[in-house]
Every structure is written in structure tokens, then in C-alpha cells.
Amino acid sequence: MAVLADLVNALRSGTVEVVDLTAPLTEDTPILELPEQFGQTANFRLEEISRYDDRGPAWYWNNFRTGEHTGTHFDAPNHWVSGKDLADIASVPADHLVAPAVVLDVSARVAADPDFVVTREHLDAFVAAHGPLPDGGWLLCRTGWSARTTQAEMINRDGDGPHSPGMSADCARWVAEESPLLGIGVETVGTDAGAAGGFDPAYPCHTFLLGNGKYGLTQLTNLHRLPATGAVLITPPLKIVGGSGSPARVLALVER
Numbered sequence: 001m002a003v004l005a006d007l008v009n010a011l012r013s014g015t016v017e018v019v020d021l022t023a024p025l026t027e028d029t030p031i032l033e034l035p036e037q038f039g040q041t042a043n044f045r046l047e048e049i050s051r052y053d054d055r056g057p058a059w060y061w062n063n064f065r066t067g068e069h070t071g072t073h074f075d076a077p078n079h080w081v082s083g084k085d086l087a088d089i090a091s092v093p094a095d096h097l098v099a100p101a102v103v104l105d106v107s108a109r110v111a112a113d114p115d116f117v118v119t120r121e122h123l124d125a126f127v128a129a130h131g132p133l134p135d136g137g138w139l140l141c142r143t144g145w146s147a148r149t150t151q152a153e154m155i156n157r158d159g160d161g162p163h164s165p166g167m168s169a170d171c172a173r174w175v176a177e178e179s180p181l182l183g184i185g186v187e188t189v190g191t192d193a194g195a196a197g198g199f200d201p202a203y204p205c206h207t208f209l210l211g212n213g214k215y216g217l218t219q220l221t222n223l224h225r226l227p228a229t230g231a232v233l234i235t236p237p238l239k240i241v242g243g244s245g246s247p248a249r250v251l252a253l254v255e256r
Helices: 001-013 107-111 120-130 151-155 169-177 204-211
Strands: 016-020 047-053 056-065 073-075 098-105 138-142 183-186 217-220 231-234 245-247 251-255
Touching: 001 016, 016 204, 098 120, 120 169, 183 204, 204 217
Parallel strands: 098 138, 138 183, 183 217
Antiparallel strands: 016 251, 047 056, 073 217, 073 245, 098 231, 231 251
């Protein structure tokens, strides 16, 4: 109990700060765009039930409609065909929802090249500088992409297709199969690079991570407020039975 009491006191005093890594969820929140022959996710929508009126004089509430993978969200293993027999979002163990995190800052490289991908060499350099990746923790990739708040900016599509940063196929395989990590978190609309449909295999972060029972977090914000090491992530999704993912309110605890 002393440990929890110390945490409460640290939160009250500000020596531990809670940083919100969640993008606002509105009708304008950017969403994934798949090739037009495939099914598409829905934009977020609020549908008013009553607002202190004859439909309900003392209360305000809404229905909402959205896709599981809209806004800041948590990818469960069964989201991808490689993990189709693995956990749904309701089956993610609760102790996986509070975990350490490290932040790999590649924002300068992405500013110069929106198609930049993280490779094993970048992870090796991070480990050399900061120590081992956290066992049962998250690798968060800071790219600066969360500054892009419109659909067009986030997808960054031209005649050659979408352009956004991600991870190489070899790096994704290593994270999924050999690293001690729980999953990866990104600022982009999905865990894979915009051009990843042309990688071998296609969409390697989805293919390898979810196929190995690991997770993805997307559309994170405020990664510039986290240290390279030492943060703790709190990542609770909705407990949707049979669901493949869920919007999440992702928070980080940071010691100041």
C-alpha cells in the first residue's frame, strides 16, 4: 500500500505528471483510408438523444457511431488475418494496459522524408544510447506526424499513393518475434507506413506484431512531452467482446 500511497502523493504534488497522449475524437478526426474496393471505416458521429429538453428535461446524452480503429486506438491481435485466432480487444489482459514505454525520436528524419521508416539499425542505436528495450513495454515512435490534424495532411496522398512514416519489414519482424516489447505506438493513422502496402510482406507491422500476439497504438499525440525512457503508459480500450480494437484514452505517467 505504501507504493500506491507514494504514487498518489506524487500525482498530487506534480512530481509525477499525467500526460494525455490522446487525439480529440470529433467528426473531423482523420481516419484510415483503404483502397476503394475494400470496406471503409466510419467517421466519428455524435447523435443527440436529449439535451435538457422535452426528450429528457434534466439530462444531456448522446449515441455515438464510429469504427473500432478511429482516432487514438488500440489494435488487438485478431485485427489482422495473421492473428485471427488470437485475442480480441476484450481479452487483452488488464496487466498489459499499464506498462513502461520508451520513445524513439525520428521527427527530424521524418521532416526531411515523409516516407522514412525505422530500421533495426535505429533501434540498435537507441539501445546503445539508452539501454535495453523494456520487457513487456511499448516502443513509441515520435515522428511529429500528430501535428497533421486534417484528413489530407494525415494521409498525405499524391499520385503515387499515401506517404507517411513507419517501420521496415525486417524491423517489424524483429520487434514481433525477438524483442521483449508488448507493442508499438505511433502518431500516424495506422501502425504501418503509408507505402507499406507495397512492402514484403504487405503491412508488416500488422502482419508480424498482431500475428505474434502483440499490439498497436495509433494516432498518439504529445510524444514530445515524454522522456526517451522512464514513462509508464496507461492504455485502456473499451472492452468490446469480439472486437478487433477500440478507441482508447492513452495516458502517460512521467516523473518530473
